[in-house]
Amino acid sequence: MKSLSDISLVAQVAVFHNQRAFDQLVRKYQSPVRRFLLNLTLGNEALSDDLAQDTFIKAYTHITQFQGIASFQTWLFRIAYNVYYDYKRKTHPQPLSEREGSGHSIEQGLSTPLTYREGTGVGLDIHAALAILKEEERACVTLQLIDGYSLEEISKMMDMPVNTVKSHLRRGKEKLTTYLKNNGYDGNK
């Protein structure tokens, strides 16, 4: 039912350029998309909102390319990841896969407004922990452990084979487990 109403709204946007229908789609999906980008940017709220805005504008201008095979949310997340990937490529020409997470400063994330963390009780530890991961590992871990997507969905969103997603997840989880244990996190915090 959810996807049916999404398809109906998408059709109205694609055929009639109906901005009211698109308004409904943005309201519905702004939170997951912004949260995903907020985690990728390690809590940089201003940057993640700019990237989320670009994501929705791209979705609007390329709405006819949505084929309805995957869900609209999966399609949006794929655009969001591409927008983030393009941003990182522009700002850091080094390929994402060759870049260690530590290169992306934790301080950058911590120095930005903390609405997300304050409002939700999410501690600084989550973004600090995500900062030790490579970009692709962070995206995979975020999508699985925070947003609850399956391997197949993550594979579609990031446009990479399922086995590659598995590898990123395994490496990311290993690093995180070590990090948490080294920092005395035992799950009873």
Add this chain to the structure above:
Amino acid sequence: MTEINDQLLEQFFQPAKNVELEDNGFTERVIKQLPDRALRLSHWWTFFCVILGVVAFFVFRGWEPIMIGLMSLLKTNIGELHPIPFFMTMGVISCLAVIELVQKLERSQI
């Protein structure tokens, strides 16, 4: 190889799950930034109509009735309404009114 502790990771990320971010005007900002396709289409439509009008003017020798009209106007008394320039003026006004109406209809679809 480090052992992965899935339960530990699940617990660690639990607070970040299902967090709803308030809209706080985000949607409005997105909608304001959307490219205005309807307005662009109406501009193209106007441009197309103008080009069509100019081509029709030369193909159908539009200057001839204008010249006839002007000559007739000069020959007739000032203040008397001559039919040719009168109908031409009405035609131009009607075309402009139709173009404006089409533009308004396109804008109202947004």
